Amino acid sequence: MISFRASSFTGNIRLYRVLAAKAYARNIQYRGSHLLHNFASAIFGYLYACIWIGLGRDHSLGEYGMLGMMHYITFTQASLWVSSFTTNGLGIPQSVRTGQIALDLMRPVHLFAHLAAKEAGQVAYQFLYKSIPVYLIMLLALGLTPAENGRTLPIALLALAGAAYVSLCLNYLIGISSLWTTESSWLYWGNQAMMNLLAGFFIPLQWLPLWLQHIAWASPYPFMLYAPTQLYLGKGEAVLLLGTLAWCAVLTLLCLLATRLLRHKVEVQGG
Amino acid sequence: MTEIANNRTSRLRAVRSYIKLYRLLIRTSIRSRMQYRFNFALGSILAALIQLSEFLMVAIVLAKFGSVQGWSVHEVGYLFAVMTFSKTIYRTFGDEVHHLERYLVEGELDQLLTKPLPVLLTLMPRSFRVMFGEVIQGGAIMIWALGAMLGSGQVTWWAIPQTVFAVLTGAVVLFAIGLATATCGFWTTRISMLQNMTEDAAQTAARYPLTLYPNWMGVLLLTAIPVGLVNYLPALYILRGELGIWVFPLLAAAACLVLLFALRFWAFGISRYQSTGS
Amino acid sequence: MNTVKRVQEPAIEAAGLGKSFKTPVVAQGRFAGVRSLFAREYRVKEAVKGIGFTVEKGEFVGYIGPNGAGKSTTIKMLAGILHPSEGQVKLAGIDPHAERARCASGIGVVFGQRSQLWWDLPVKDSYDILARMYGVSDADKDRRLDQFAKLLDLNEFWDTPVRKLSLGQRMRADIAAAMLHDPELLFLDEPTIGLDVNAKRNIRGFLKTLNEEFGKTILLTTHDMDDIEQLCRRVMVIGGGRLTYDGTVEGLRREIGLPTEIKVTYRDGCTVPGERQGTAQSAALGTVGGASLPLRIVARGKHTLTVEVNRQETRTMDVLRELGSWGEIDDVEMREPEFEEVIRRIYG
Numbered sequence: 075m076i077s078f079r080a081s082s083f084t085g086n087i088r089l090y091r092v093l094a095a096k097a098y099a100r101n102i103q104y105r106g107s108h109l110l111h112n113f114a115s116a117i118f119g120y121l122y123a124c125i126w127i128g129l130g131r132d133h134s135l136g137e138y139g140m141l142g143m144m145h146y147i148t149f150t151q152a153s154l155w156v157s158s159f160t161t162n163g164l165g166i167p168q169s170v171r172t173g174q175i176a177l178d179l180m181r182p183v184h185l186f187a188h189l190a191a192k193e194a195g196q197v198a199y200q201f202l203y204k205s206i207p208v209y210l211i212m213l214l215a216l217g218l219t220p221a222e223n224g225r226t227l228p229i230a231l232l233a234l235a236g237a238a239y240v241s242l243c244l245n246y247l248i249g250i251s252s253l254w255t256t257e258s259s260w261l262y263w264g265n266q267a268m269m270n271l272l273a274g275f276f277i278p279l280q281w282l283p284l285w286l287q288h289i290a291w292a293s294p295y296p297f298m299l300y301a302p303t304q305l306y307l308g309k310g311e312a313v314l315l316l317g318t319l320a321w322c323a324v325l326t327l328l329c330l331l332a333t334r335l336l337r338h339k340v341e342v343q344g345g
Numbered sequence: 346m347t348e349i350a351n352n353r354t355s356r357l358r359a360v361r362s363y364i365k366l367y368r369l370l371i372r373t374s375i376r377s378r379m380q381y382r383f384n385f386a387l388g389s390i391l392a393a394l395i396q397l398s399e400f401l402m403v404a405i406v407l408a409k410f411g412s413v414q415g416w417s418v419h420e421v422g423y424l425f426a427v428m429t430f431s432k433t434i435y436r437t438f439g440d441e442v443h444h445l446e447r448y449l450v451e452g453e454l455d456q457l458l459t460k461p462l463p464v465l466l467t468l469m470p471r472s473f474r475v476m477f478g479e480v481i482q483g484g485a486i487m488i489w490a491l492g493a494m495l496g497s498g499q500v501t502w503w504a505i506p507q508t509v510f511a512v513l514t515g516a517v518v519l520f521a522i523g524l525a526t527a528t529c530g531f532w533t534t535r536i537s538m539l540q541n542m543t544e545d546a547a548q549t550a551a552r553y554p555l556t557l558y559p560n561w562m563g564v565l566l567l568t569a570i571p572v573g574l575v576n577y578l579p580a581l582y583i584l585r586g587e588l589g590i591w592v593f594p595l596l597a598a599a600a601c602l603v604l605l606f607a608l609r610f611w612a613f614g615i616s617r618y619q620s621t622g623s
Numbered sequence: 624m625n626t627v628k629r630v631q632e633p634a635i636e637a638a639g640l641g642k643s644f645k646t647p648v649v650a651q652g653r654f655a656g657v658r659s660l661f662a663r664e665y666r667v668k669e670a671v672k673g674i675g676f677t678v679e680k681g682e683f684v685g686y687i688g689p690n691g692a693g694k695s696t697t698i699k700m701l702a703g704i705l706h707p708s709e710g711q712v713k714l715a716g717i718d719p720h721a722e723r724a725r726c727a728s729g730i731g732v733v734f735g736q737r738s739q740l741w742w743d744l745p746v747k748d749s750y751d752i753l754a755r756m757y758g759v760s761d762a763d764k765d766r767r768l769d770q771f772a773k774l775l776d777l778n779e780f781w782d783t784p785v786r787k788l789s790l791g792q793r794m795r796a797d798i799a800a801a802m803l804h805d806p807e808l809l810f811l812d813e814p815t816i817g818l819d820v821n822a823k824r825n826i827r828g829f830l831k832t833l834n835e836e837f838g839k840t841i842l843l844t845t846h847d848m849d850d851i852e853q854l855c856r857r858v859m860v861i862g863g864g865r866l867t868y869d870g871t872v873e874g875l876r877r878e879i880g881l882p883t884e885i886k887v888t889y890r891d892g893c894t895v896p897g898e899r900q901g902t903a904q905s906a907a908l909g910t911v912g913g914a915s916l917p918l919r920i921v922a923r924g925k926h927t928l929t930v931e932v933n934r935q936e937t938r939t940m941d942v943l944r945e946l947g948s949w950g951e952i953d954d955v956e957m958r959e960p961e962f963e964e965v966i967r968r969i970y971g
Contacts, residue, residue: 114541121550121558125406128557133410257384260391267395276402281409286401366755373741373748377784456739458704460756461727470752471741616706 086183090191097195101203112204116211119151122276123216138278142307145221149230149303150275152209155200157237157298158269162262164189164242166249175253179340186329189249190242197238222308229315230306236318237298243325244294250332253339268293274300294321363462367470374473385475392478400425400486403552416554420584422490425552427508427576429483431515432548433476439520441471443544445527446536454618464615465524465608500584507583510593515575517600521607522547522570528607531614547572574599632716634808634840635678635701639710642696643669670696671864674710678842680807683834685855685872686844689970693864694844698812701842702732714808728757731801735813738797740785746796747781750803757804764803771799774829791822798826802833809833811843815850827853848962860969867969872962879968881960882919882931885942889926893950916945926953 101108123144130140138146166189169175178185213219220227244265252258269275272286272295279290279300290296297318304310378385403425407418416424436443448454448468460467491508494500526543530536551572555563567573574596582592645665671693678684688694699705701712703719703726712719719726733739740749754764772778775795780788788796794814801809811830815823831854833839845851851858851872858875860868868875887893916937922929928949932942939957946952 111538111541114538114546117542118546118549121546121562124558124562125553128553129406129410129413132414255384255387256381257388257391260388260395263395264391267398271398271401277405277409282405283408286405362755362758366752369755370752373744373751377744377748451737453737455699455704455734456732456737458723459702459727459730459732459739461724461758462756463724467756470756 086187089183090187090194093188093191094195094198097192098199099195101196101199108203109207112207112211115151115155115204115208116215119147119208119212120215122151123147123212136281138307141218144216144218145307146278146303147276148209148212148216148218149221149306150299151212152205153234153237153299153302154269154275155204155208156197156234157241157302158266158273158275159200159204160238160241160245161193161196162245163249163252163258164193164245166246167252167258170252175336176340179337185333185336186246189246193242193245197242221306226306226308229312230302233297233302233305233315233318236315236322237302239322240294240298240318240325243322243329246329247325247332250336253336268295269298272296273298274303294325297321363466367473370470371473375475378475389477389481392476393481394478396429396479396482400482414554414556419490419493420580421553422486423494423584424554424576424580426483426487426490427512427515427580428548428551428572429479429486430512431519431575433479433483434512434516435519435523437474437476438469439523440474441468442520442523442527443540445530446534449530449534458618465611494584504583507579507593511576511579511583511596514596514600515579517604518571518574519544519548521600521603522572524607525610528611528614531617543570551576571599571603631680632713633677634680634682634715635676635842636713637677637697637701637710638675640674640697640700640707640712641669641672641709642693642700642705643667643708669864671700671861674861674866676859676866676869678840680840681834681838682840682857683830683855684842685851685858686842686861687846687851687858687966687969688844688861692861694861695812697861698732698810698842698844702730702810703727728804729806729808731804731806731809733794733797733801733809733811733814735794735811735816738785738793739800740793740796742786743784745782745784746777746788749785749796749800753800753803759804763805767803767805768799771802771829774832775799775825791818791825794818794822794826795829798829807840809839809841811841813844813846815845815847823847823849830854848966852962862969875969876960876962876965877935879960879965880933880935881964881968883934883939883960884921884929884931884958885939885946886922886927886929886956886958887946887952888954889928889950890953891951892926893928895920895928895949916941918942918945 126135126143126147127140129135130143135143166175169178178188181188245262248258248261248265251261272279272290272293274290274296279287279296282290297314301310301314301318305312305314400422403421404418407413407421412418413421441448442465445468448457454464457464457467457471487508491500491504495502495504522543523540526539527536529539533539547566547570550558550562550566555566555573555577558566563573567578578588579592579596581587582589645667674693674697686694686697696705700707701714701719703712703723706720714726715729717726717729719730739753740746741752744752750764750768753759754761759767768777772781775798777795777799780792780796783792785793785796798811798814814830815826818826827850830841830843834841834854841854843850843854856871858868858870858872859866860875868878870878917933919931920928921931928946930942930946932939943952943955
């Protein structure tokens with residue numbers, strides 16, 4: 075049913091590598107000005123840490139403690155660049171506006187695979203040139219050493235890689251919606267807002283009201299920031315990775331279905 | 346003598362015709378938005394939801410800890426609502442100032458320079474943003490917060506006109522910060538990163554009482570990037586009776602001052618404008 | 624003693640105009656990004672240098688040159704958008720940089736690549752706003768728009784949002800917008816770029832009307848030589864930031880010295896001097912050795928002969944006389960060099 079053959083996928087592996095490498099190289103030209111982005115991003119992180127430090131002066135910060143919350147904010151702030159700051163709609167809204175989308179659909183590569191490969195290069199760049207610097211700046215500014223002496227970093231990064239893929243899928247779906255509404259940028263911002271609230275970006279999920287926790291765990295959002303952070307802090311079980319994996323599979327299917335709808339729409343209405 | 350009088354009447358006429366121009370723009374913007382009702386409704390609902398989730402982030406913290414630096418849930422809600430209103434006014438009229446980067450990168454500013462009005466007055470009417478979502482969210486929180494404080498007798502009805510005053514001067518302050526930040530674009534072209542710090546981060550910070558932060562940051566948020574003037578300073582008097590009634594002339598003077606500075610800086614930046622390429 | 628005061632200032636007066644841009648040099652190598660944050664090297668590029676000309680009221684001037692030669696830079700300086708690094712501009716006696724706002728009411732500007740209309744609003748709403756901006760009264764606005772609508776066929780997309788217009792429609796709408804406040808002087812930067820033949824014809828017709836019937840002064844840049852040939856009496860050429868030609872279109876053609884083609888049909892064949900009898904069909908093409916004038920034969924048929932002459936060196940009458948001496952002429956056809964060809968020579 076879904077026209078996504080394994081053979082064409084493996085045959086195109088080289089193409090995907092080139093797409094990813096080009097996206098990476100396109101960004102690396104601007105790494106100078108991106109260093110300033112990191113500064114801005116670290117300021118945000120520092121601000122959030124200050125809020126928790128201020129709160130920690132009058133209140134006990136539960137199972138995390140002030141130090142734990144500083145680690146928490148440091149990790150989520152650095153992770154944002156991988157699991158949240160994905161290209162708006164993977165660039166589909168713009169391509170719809172310019173009519174480029176019809177061309178993209180004509181190519182002998184599946185649209186999703188094509189855009190996902192491109193975004194992978196982008197995410198790889200952001201991980202190296204944004205997440206890592208932000209993480210280091212935050213550690214320095216707050217006077218921290220990596221949580222659990224860095225032993226938990228590998229598994230946390232694994233969870234983060236899954237989170238990046240989930241975010242990529244969500245943005246693909248947002249991008250495709252731009253064919254039906256001119257307001258898809260609101261969906262992008264809505265997605266960002268859910269990241270802030272339901273992914274546990276600023277407030278650990280267990281502090282949310284119960285009803286909101288239920289909503290959160292019914293969505294993929296906890297696996298985008300909260301799960302990797304729990305693993306990083308040594309509080310989470312490796313079984314969390316299964317949740318990430320399940321969402322990756324579900325969203326991939328949704329993306330492929332959405333592509334069929336898109337193709338139909340473009341073919342019927344001519345973009 | 347007559348020349349001065351003539352000058353004054355002609356300037357008055359110019360101002361009146363500019364206001365007419367703006368009214369026309371508002372009417373046409375609303376009308377054209379209404380034509381796409383589904384999109385408009387979707388946009389407004391999503392905007393309100395985004396705003397609500399932003400407030401939830403603050404509300405959850407308060408629900409968990411009861412108060413922040415001795416500020417109650419309602420007081421912090423008030424801080425949040427005043428900031429939302431001021432920001433909504435700023436972005437309703439000054440959205441294009443916030444998006445100056447687009448004009449600089451794509452060379453659209455050239456068009457504006459061919460118009461018989463100051464560039465800023467040509468730039469602002471390029472769009473008029475209808476922000477119902479923000480108004481609904483800000484209004485709901487304001488009614489909830491002020492209502493509770495009126496009920497408990499913490500504030501009197503006087504708080505309402507005082508709040509309106511603070512919202513208006515706050516909008517001027519936010520506009521001035523936005524304008525000064527955008528002006529930097531005449532040298533750097535890209536400004537989104539700077540806006541991240543002077544607008545987004547600063548406004549986020551001012552959702553909590555400034556005493557929560559290290560001293561230097563609190564001072565910074567009242568002087569260099571004076572977002573504290575928008576909600577924190579007026580709230581000190583209106584809600585908690587600290588400082589004195591002199592807060593209001595101070596706010597008005599400060600708003601005028603930052604606006605004047607921003608306009609000067611803008612005029613200087615315009616004179617350095619280098620268009621794009623050939 | 625000159626007591627006659629000049630009644631009319633020229634529409635455009637430019638003297639010694641120059642503009643140089645400072646662009647940062649992109650650093651190369653290791654840590655280039657970091658280094659460029661602290662120390663920046665600049666390269667100064669002179670886009671335009673020493674441009675000077677005068678355009679009188681009512682003229683229609685074409686401004687041509689290859690990409691990157693400085694056309695847009697000049698237009699932007701004339702319109703008060705860019706401050707010149709050196710030199711001076713006067714539009715009807717007013718300096719557009721010292722008094723930008725005052726000058727702006729007297730000029731209209733159209734950039735072919737960009738629109739001054741409101742993207743999301745219907746076309747007519749943009750006109751309402753622009754009319755307010757320029758202080759045009761409702762009566763004037765309606766009268767002018769009525770006129771433009773007829774000349775430019777605006778009615779078919781009157782209520783369409785600008786973002787849904789085709790390129791040709793958008794350009795027509797944009798030109799009408801630039802004329803709404805009835806400026807005396809119109810700058811057009813590539814107004815026909817990317818348009819189809821019909822749209823181009825429509826726009827050219829409108830510009831011609833503006834110039835001939837309403838006496839508007841127009842300066843336009845273009846890459847389309849038909850624009851120049853059909854509209855402009857005067858043409859200015861810019862190359863490498865300097866003005867290389869300023870004069871009539873015919874003068875430009877002459878200056879380049881492209882040959883005119885003359886095709887002669889003889890009643891019963893001809894004899895070209897220095898050519899042996901009977902080999903007419905296969906006669907060699909090329910310069911005629913035995914002729915008294917510099918001629919080049921480019922084609923030869925049974926009864927026809929096509930020659931090229933440079934009309935700057937040779938008078939046409941002399942050429943015809945010479946050709947007449949080779950046989951009895953039945954018919955003569957002359958073809959001026961294609962303007963495209965002229966331009967290719969300049970740009971080359």
